[in-house]
Amino acid sequence: MTYFSGQKLSYDSQPFAVKVEERDDVGRIRGQQAATFRRLPIPLPDSPRVPQGIKKPFSEVIKANIGDAHAMGQQPITFLRQVVALCTYPDLLDSPRFPPDAKDRARRILQSCGGQSLGSYSASQGVSCIREDVARYIERRDGGIPADPDNIYLTTGASDGIASILKILVSGEGTARTGVMIPIPQYPLYSAAISELNAVQVNYYLDEEHCWALDVSELRKALYRAKEYSNPKVLCIINPGNPTGQVQSRRCIEEVIHFAWEEGLFLLADEVYQDNVYSEDCQFHSFKKVLHEMGPEYSGTVELASFHSTSKGYMGECGYRGGYMEVLNLHPDIQAQLVKMLSVRLCPPVSGQAAMDVVVNPPKPDEESHQQFIQEKEAVLSSLAHKARLTEELFNQVPGIQCNPLQGAMYAFPRIFIPPRAVEKAEELHTAPDMFYCMRLLEETGICVVPGSGFGQRDGTYHFRMTILPPVEKLRRLLQSVKDFHVRFLDEFS
């Protein structure tokens, strides 16, 4: 037993037009339903009506709501931090505690910075040598297909790139408003950005029965419906999926590209989980690569922006806000607008750019840090693969929980059965049934997950998103707690 003393677990009490992301400082769940939550009569420690220090039946709050690896105990990749530390404090370039390859990387980055300092503004598009390294990385990843550093934009995390490109693409009023197609379930950055830009959110549903696969006939239906009341111009893909964890097959990607080509849609490929593929039957294929391999009719015409980030993968460096975007076939007017818009915000954080550089330019086999780098990287990825299997397995042992295989990314998005009496109870409390469920889970177990309604789901189905980031033993206990809770919950409301 413990007290909440001082640990804020309150929720915002103000409704707000913009749908927002789930993450926050202190465990606050965010999502489309967050605003309704205030009506739940659960004692919250910083509410004036409730005394501080309410006893809770758990010893720790586990924040399984955010893809925040380091906060869950994952250690930074040594080489990455060495390079960034050397760039930060170049006096260390003479220190024997840093390996020569880290020093080489740091010197090269600094030589590309004004006054050889991370404290200078970079170009709005990013430090030139880092953009070159990104281009070389993409070429290696995609089997030699050329990448042009001029098409690379370093960004403040992937979110900034996505929001920026959407801002350029969105226009119009009334039925001419730009429609932006997004998967449901989706990562709420998309719905928030669409809402902020006054664009039209065009939902296409992923197929839960087929491991959250993307079905092009569903895309087509969604597009034709949307054309009646908007001007759909953009198609967003998240691969591997967030929150759904599916990894798209090559064939599916081809179909999506063909569809975009037919319909003249601008493709946004959110590929921030490209290193997070666990299922042995799956492989990550970049949209860029598939587009190129489909031949010049496609690769010379389909407009594509794809995104990567330092925040996910094996690095988990969310706080650095590093990322990049590669654009293809962007109309010169659009590209010029993009550069100018980005220049207003001066530049992405240069230390985040340096972190991105290590991701795209890791130690080579003949370099001093290679072995340790590979060991650290593979330890993180194999642990995630193990936890992905464990999570799927344990969830599927619970009656009333169904979980698709976690092929990639870092979340489970299990479907939960909520008994009709619990749904009624939630309605009485003016809250979404899955929000009611997740709050009960938090109150009874200290486990913080995000209700499916924050991501979107088919009517009448309920889910939650949970990260698989906690250390494996903690994750096992967590899954056991969810199981016990779920059984009690079914019991209470049957």
Next chain:
Amino acid sequence: MTYFSGQKLSYDSQPFAVKVEERDDVGRIRGQQAATFRRLPIPLPDSPRVPQGIKKPFSEVIKANIGDAHAMGQQPITFLRQVVALCTYPDLLDSPRFPPDAKDRARRILQSCGGQSLGSYSASQGVSCIREDVARYIERRDGGIPADPDNIYLTTGASDGIASILKILVSGEGTARTGVMIPIPQYPLYSAAISELNAVQVNYYLDEEHCWALDVSELRKALYRAKEYSNPKVLCIINPGNPTGQVQSRRCIEEVIHFAWEEGLFLLADEVYQDNVYSEDCQFHSFKKVLHEMGPEYSGTVELASFHSTSKGYMGECGYRGGYMEVLNLHPDIQAQLVKMLSVRLCPPVSGQAAMDVVVNPPKPDEESHQQFIQEKEAVLSSLAHKARLTEELFNQVPGIQCNPLQGAMYAFPRIFIPPRAVEKAEELHTAPDMFYCMRLLEETGICVVPGSGFGQRDGTYHFRMTILPPVEKLRRLLQSVKDFHVRFLDEFS
């Protein structure tokens, strides 16, 4: 004599609706007139029509267009970089090359980070202990007037805070569109943000005859005119001024606050140059402090957001994108919207937050690093003060250049006489006369400055903005070159 070889000095060839900032990677001048610049028939090395490697009559391009201190050779403050390096690579906490006070700061920051890592997301509002340090800093700065960490938001540079708060405040269509009052000359972030948000830019002119003072009767006139076609709600102040370098008197600030109170305007106080005051007759007064001292009738009602940054002052850490905003009397609905909007972008870069922490929590007199910190800080500031005087003095020796005292910030904004024949020539070339002048200056001397039309100026007057950041001997040569150029220019067009 030298060649341009490979050094890009091209300008964008695409016109664009959004007025943009002056800075860029490689010396590109940005400003409201930038789009017209492409028509200037000056050989640009990356233009397809012009061969690379044109001989130029100078040996170096001096980028005096950007307030980018480190790029101009200013060295980072050692203590700041030590703390950030320790946070980046905590293995160094056992290294004897780092002083104990830097280690204490780093430990404290890391303890406030998830998993004790800079790689974790922080709260969207910023790391809690850093917000506390900001609040204590404001209290010390303002003679003990209380500051609440809950009113502090850490930001991605000041630009991000300014753009975010404007986004929340702007609404309406037609004559109900929000009017945002900005000084002319202004820093182009404001015009760009206003344009992006489809708000109405309401200009009030600073009084060049009185050292760019803000005159409240001018504010009042501008407001009443603007009410005929918009809904003016926001008043932006830049103090010390950019590009104009004036430092507002306490009395002027009181008048502005009284005006905002009378008219129900939301005050935005851009105080990023608060450490950059050189004139002995001037002192920086924060809007927060003056507001508080005017009594509860004002301090309990006037809405104020004020901004600071790691980029200017004596730190010059532009690349870290660190900043904060303090809000006062924000309506709870607005505050809730702000928090939710910020949460979509996850968090400001955590290394930039750490850099901000050092600025607001520098070594204390009894700490190991105090002496060196003070020496480094004062060396930068006294050099800037010296260069401010030198610049004013030398400009005023040139016939046809008039320069107000540089009381603060880091720019000169001299008025230049452009002969009618040069104005005609510029018109023939479809370019602004001051852009024509600045391009000629660049082509003949390698000195890159920003035309006044990028900031706004009274019709028929011409200016340019030049930083005073180059090392003093280089600055002296630069000023001599400008003088020689100006005399030649007058000669050519008289």
